[in-house]
Amino acid sequence: MTKMNEWNHIFKLDPAKEISNEQLKILCESGTDAIMVGGTDNVTWEAVDDLLYRISKYPVHRILEVSTMDAVVPGFDDYFIPMVFNSTEKKWFMDMQHQGMKKYLEFLDHVDLTFEGYCILNEEAKAFQYTNSVLPDVEDTLVYAYMAEHVFHLPIFYLEYSGKYGEPNLVRDVKRKLNQTLLFYGGGIQNSLQAKEMKQYADVIIVGNSIYTDFDKALETVQAVSG
Ligand code: 1GP
Numbered sequence: 175m176t177k178m179n180e181w182n183h184i185f186k187l188d189p190a191k192e193i194s195n196e197q198l199k200i201l202c203e204s205g206t207d208a209i210m211v212g213g214t215d216n217v218t219w220e221a222v223d224d225l226l227y228r229i230s231k232y233p234v235h236r237i238l239e240v241s242t243m244d245a246v247v248p249g250f251d252d253y254f255i256p257m258v259f260n261s262t263e264k265k266w267f268m269d270m271q272h273q274g275m276k277k278y279l280e281f282l283d284h285v286d287l288t289f290e291g292y293c294i295l296n297e298e299a300k301a302f303q304y305t306n307s308v309l310p311d312v313e314d315t316l317v318y319a320y321m322a323e324h325v326f327h328l329p330i331f332y333l334e335y336s337g338k339y340g341e342p343n344l345v346r347d348v349k350r351k352l353n354q355t356l357l358f359y360g361g362g363i364q365n366s367l368q369a370k371e372m373k374q375y376a377d378v379i380i381v382g383n384s385i386y387t388d389f390d391k392a393l394e395t396v397q398a399v400s401g
Contacts, residue, residue, distance in 0.1 A: 178288075178329070179356060181207035182373065182399045185392075186239070186360065186382035187229075188213040189221035195228065197389055202232035204396045210254065210380065212239030214300040222247045239290075243274050253285055256292040256332070259318040261305040290330040291322030296338040296361060312344060319348045323355040333376070335361025337383060339368060345375040365391045366398035373399040 183206045187193065190213050193201075202209060211225050222238065222245045229236055230249070238250040246253070255274070258266040271289075275282060294302045297309055310318065315333075322331040331352060333345060339362030349357050359372045360380030364387070372379050379399060384392040 176207060179377070181378045183369075183396050184208045184210050184237070184358075184378060184380045185385060185396075186210045186212055186380050187225055187385070188382065189218065189225050189245070190216040191386050193385070197385075198228055199232065200389075200393065201385065202229055202234040204393055205400055206234070206396050207378070208235040208237050208252075210237040210239050211250075212237075212241060212254075214241060214304055217242050217245050219245045219247060221245075226250060240274065243270075243277060246274070246278065251286070252288055254288045254290055254330075256290050257326075257328070258292045258294060258301075258305045258307060259322070260293050260307045260310050260314070262308055263306050266305040266307075288330065289326075289328050290332045290358065291318065291326065291328045291355070292332050292334055293318050294334045294336070295340060295344075296335045298338065299334070299336040301334065301336055312347065315344060315348060316351050319351040319355070319357075323352055328355055330358050331355050332358040332360065335359075338362045339364075340372070342371050342375065345372055349375040349377075363395060364388060366394045369395035369398040 185201050185206050209229050226249055236250045237252045237254050239254040255271055294307045319331050322328045345359050356377040358378045359376035363369050363381050364384040381392055381395050
């Protein structure tokens, strides 16, 4: 398994959506650096467990991005925990995470937890609305990036445009603010060109929805940014 700072690409699977075994095999064997399981709505234990079982047939790195305490299924290689910087409610930055770790306190020495500084930039995204986020301007976003690295020393700062292709210049400017913290970009990547454009600046791009809307083009994003 390569180290996270060598990663380029992640496919994010939504446990609430259907995917065939054939497509799953192709994604897992595509050369992507990891398969991340995560979503906002209807994330159930059964659906996460089913996806974990199915992706575990392949030698791919398996990440659960935790969005609900009801579906923290054991057996993933990594657990990614979002901390939403631009939420107006502290619970999405600190309290849910605190409660979750309290629930699993006895296991914390035995699992890999990776905290992601999240900045949600699409007002239409379910996660934006669910977390009562406010849209930051460019300066706000740059300061969140600075805080992720220098105040909280987080390994990841994640520009999350879920469902919408973002602003490459903002991704570029945020990247310039980061030295140690990795920049993840996710949102609206549907083809190789978009993957390449965002990968110029982001350390890792995340491709989600287009898996379900245009599988072949989503698949091409791996080769577009690898190597
Ligand atoms: C969603 O950032 C990921 O959490 C990917 O976004 O689904 O728009 O590709 P898309």
